[in-house]
Amino acid sequence: DAKTTQPPSMDCAEGRAANLPCNHSTISGNEYVYWYRQIHSQGPQYIIHGLKNNETNEMASLIITEDRKSSTLILPHATLRDTAVYYCIVRLSGSARQLTFGSGTQLTVLP
């Protein structure tokens, strides 16, 4: 699975959009981009995933660049409860292999 690079930490004001970047320059054509978050040592929680098109669900939006070498997770209106470590993961389609977690980005939403 391709490696990912994320900033170690970010701050965001409550109510504003949080934009979390992820670089995955070695991604291959059939690898998906997944985002998870982990709140205060709880079990990681799935947020969203995509292949090449932008995706949106009730939690967030995922913007993938045209060359697929980077992506951005957008939390449109961050709340204090969104404070967590966010993990960007690139995973091979059709594989039973594990999700490989890096260090992630610690997002702190400030009041």
Place this chain on the structure above:
Amino acid sequence: NAGVTQTPKFRVLKTGQSMTLLCAQDMNHEYMYWYRQDPGMGLRLIHYSVGEGTTAKGEVPDGYNVSRLKKQNFLLGLESAAPSQTSVYFCASSYPILGGDRRGMNTEAFFGQGTRLTVV
């Protein structure tokens, strides 16, 4: 629908003792995983299973054994606990999607709430 349930939630072991962590899922998922997470670090895969009766090694399998006798359960065993195995253990499950344009793609993984294990 409880999702993924881990038992126990907390445990303190003495060096050399053995124990088994239980993971149970009620979503009929094929794939199950055991991870460990040390302070300030990401999750590392210990073992995983792609179906009943199958297991495979992950990134850090030494000192652990697993069994998947029933589809819904995935057991993680420590035969002789060591202080280096002090960690938070997470179980996860997922299933492959077959058919259509998402053929073969694994859906999102669901995680349990973790087991905090301390070995003294």
